[in-house]
Amino acid sequence: MAPAITPEVAESPITSSTENRATGSTATHVRENLENKRIKKPKINKRKYKAKDVEPTSPFGVLEYEIKEILHKYGLKESQIINNMKDILNDEEIETKHHRVVKDVTILQLSSNGDGIALLHHPIKENGKQVCIVPFGLPGDKVSVKVYKSHPKYVESDLLEIIDESHLRDNSLINCKYFGKCSGCQFQHVKYEDQLNLKKDIIRNAYRFFAPTLFNKEGALPQIDDTEPSPLKYSYRTKLTPHFNLPMRRPENFTAPTLGFGAKGRPKWRAEAEGGDYSILDIEECPIGTKIINQGLNNERRKFHEEYKNYKKGATFLLRENTKCVKDDENVELDDASMDASGNKSAEKIKLDSGDTLVKTCVTQQRQIVSEYIEGFKFQFSAGEFFQNNNSILPAVIAYVKSNLAIPNSKPDEPNYLVDAYCGSGLFSITCSKNVSKVIGVEVSADSVKFAQINAEINNVKNASFIVGKAERIFGNIDTPADRTAVILDPPRKGCDHVFLNQLSDYNPAKIVYISCNVHSQARDVEWFINRTKNGLKYEVVSVKGFDFFPQTHHVESVAVLSLKE
Numbered sequence: 130m131a132p133a134i135t136p137e138v139a140e141s142p143i144t145s146s147t148e149n150r151a152t153g154s155t156a157t158h159v160r161e162n163l164e165n166k167r168i169k170k171p172k173i174n175k176r177k178y179k180a181k182d183v184e185p186t187s188p189f190g191v192l193e194y195e196i197k198e199i200l201h202k203y204g205l206k207e208s209q210i211i212n213n214m215k216d217i218l219n220d221e222e223i224e225t226k227h228h229r230v231v232k233d234v235t236i237l238q239l240s241s242n243g244d245g246i247a248l249l250h251h252p253i254k255e256n257g258k259q260v261c262i263v264p265f266g267l268p269g270d271k272v273s274v275k276v277y278k279s280h281p282k283y284v285e286s287d288l289l290e291i292i293d294e295s296h297l298r299d300n301s302l303i304n305c306k307y308f309g310k311c312s313g314c315q316f317q318h319v320k321y322e323d324q325l326n327l328k329k330d331i332i333r334n335a336y337r338f339f340a341p342t343l344f345n346k347e348g349a350l351p352q353i354d355d356t357e358p359s360p361l362k363y364s365y366r367t368k369l370t371p372h373f374n375l376p377m378r379r380p381e382n383f384t385a386p387t388l389g390f391g392a393k394g395r396p397k398w399r400a401e402a403e404g405g406d407y408s409i410l411d412i413e414e415c416p417i418g419t420k421i422i423n424q425g426l427n428n429e430r431r432k433f434h435e436e437y438k439n440y441k442k443g444a445t446f447l448l449r450e451n452t453k454c455v456k457d458d459e460n461v462e463l464d465d466a467s468m469d470a471s472g473n474k475s476a477e478k479i480k481l482d483s484g485d486t487l488v489k490t491c492v493t494q495q496r497q498i499v500s501e502y503i504e505g506f507k508f509q510f511s512a513g514e515f516f517q518n519n520n521s522i523l524p525a526v527i528a529y530v531k532s533n534l535a536i537p538n539s540k541p542d543e544p545n546y547l548v549d550a551y552c553g554s555g556l557f558s559i560t561c562s563k564n565v566s567k568v569i570g571v572e573v574s575a576d577s578v579k580f581a582q583i584n585a586e587i588n589n590v591k592n593a594s595f596i597v598g599k600a601e602r603i604f605g606n607i608d609t610p611a612d613r614t615a616v617i618l619d620p621p622r623k624g625c626d627h628v629f630l631n632q633l634s635d636y637n638p639a640k641i642v643y644i645s646c647n648v649h650s651q652a653r654d655v656e657w658f659i660n661r662t663k664n665g666l667k668y669e670v671v672s673v674k675g676f677d678f679f680p681q682t683h684h685v686e687s688v689a690v691l692s693l694k695e
């Protein structure tokens with residue numbers, strides 16, 4: 130989602146009948162109100178523009194870096210691309226000049242968010258340009274777009290038509306009738322191999338923008354490794370969260386609101402793409418979701434169509450896969466699973482070579498306990514708590530993390546230790562516990578720690594202990610010798626804070642394996658750790674590699690390995 134413009138609307142609204150997607154209000158609606166009440170003379174220049182703060186490592190924060198680079202590359206000054214937001218908000222004629230159809234637009238590059246970026250002639254400034262975001266546009270495409278939303282330094286557009294296709298584009302690969310409208314996937318029209326390369330570029334750019342001193346210093350960063358593919362390219366997501374909105378005032382016989390995922394503007398380039406013209410698309414099947422999650426989506430949609438009138442406001446549904454490995458699949462207890470129209474709990478059964486059966490169900494309650502099997506280990510956790518969403522790639526990730534925990538110059542008998550900061554329900558602590566003497570996991574969620582302890586127990590892992598607490602304060606409690614200890618970091622999207630990075634540096638572990646779902650905050654943290662903490666310069670970045678947890682989307686998980694220099 131774009132960091133929305135937050136216009137402050139003074140008492141006199143604009144009187145244009147054009148829908149104003151920059152503000153989310155419609156002038157038509159406003160006019161009706163005026164006619165119904167008291168006709169006021171519209172005041173000029175009353176609407177103010179106020180931009181929301183943008184976190185630098187969020188997609189729209191990264192866009193700032195991308196725009197700077199475009200200015201440099203095309204010899205433009207910032208003043209040439211600026212849009213006057215006050216004028217756009219207060220002058221209908223200027224607004225219409227901005228929010229227009231533009232033909233023969235060439236997509237120049239991709240943003241970190243997977244959208245195309247183009248340069249348009251500025252509608253007002255002579256010699257001016259506009260940086261234009263074009264979702265589903267690929268570098269080299271020549272397209273028509275409709276600009277519908279303005280920001281000070283860029284505009285957002287809908288893709289209307291593809292005139293010439295990029296070499297990256299193969300629309301025959303598209304596997305979903307909602308692709309091109311839904312905000313969930315960005316790359317279904319790109320060959321998988323090319324998707325992996327695009328993700329490698331995203332990682333390289335993240336280090337270029339957020340770790341510039343490392344990136345520009347000879348030998349300070351290794352080449353970014355190839356992105357590890359996901360064994361499953363579709364049907365991999367074990368969790369989906371469809372949602373719906375409800376209007377404040379609704380007519381008595383109102384119909385069920387759309388239930389699904391957010392729309393990405395109102396593009397027209399795929400005439401066959403379904404989903405209507407809503408902000409939330411009505412989606413009954415999502416091809417990146419697993420089979421049982423889609424069955425759950427089907428069940429919950431049917432129930433929602435019967436019960437929607439009981440809801441007071443919009444809500445988000447949780448759909449989480451739950452797996453049981455059983456010997457007797459006839460008499461298996463299905464817990465509280467999503468049910469079909471006949472009231473039967475939906476289940477998928479997969480016979481294993483061993484004779485056991487995997488029984489999969491879809492869980493909808495946040496607090497319900499679910500289980501997953503990864504690399505021969507069983508994991509339990511609350512359905513609403515964090516757990517990785519693509520099980521198919523986890524064996525490759527775990528093998529890579531394990532292979533990077535070895536302490537340099539270790540003698541065979543010397544004990545090694547592992548600290549797993551941000552450990553969740555113990556995925557890495559437990560799967561990496563075999564070759565180390567002791568594992569300590571730290572996690573802020575008491576619920577996840579409870580399950581990490583249970584998971585250690587059910588997997589017969591005796592050398593792992595878990596602490597509820599903030600990773601920032603972890604090192605006071607850790608007594609393992611730093612020169613024999615590897616630390617795994619797997620923080621949320623925002624990354625680590627300075628308190629944590631300083632303590633990590635003071636502790637001075639032999640190895641650091643930093644796993645991240647936001648490579649931009651990872652790059653920022655790695656740069657800060659090395660350049661700004663006490664022992665940072667003693668470390669080298671040994672490798673940076675992407676793992677494709679989310680095929681068809683722009684997301685990439687990045688693993689950076691830091692080691693004490695010898």
Ligand SMILES: C[S@@+](CC[C@H](N)C(=O)[O-])C[C@H]1O[C@@H](n2cnc3c(N)ncnc32)[C@H](O)[C@@H]1O
Binds near residue numbers: 517574577600
């Ligand atoms: C990306 S998840 C990783 C979990 C785990 N490594 C896994 O793969 O299942 C990040 C975890 O960090 C936890 N977390 C968030 N802020 C934290 C903090 N300040 N200290 C410790 N844990 C935190 C969250 O509860 C979440 O479980």
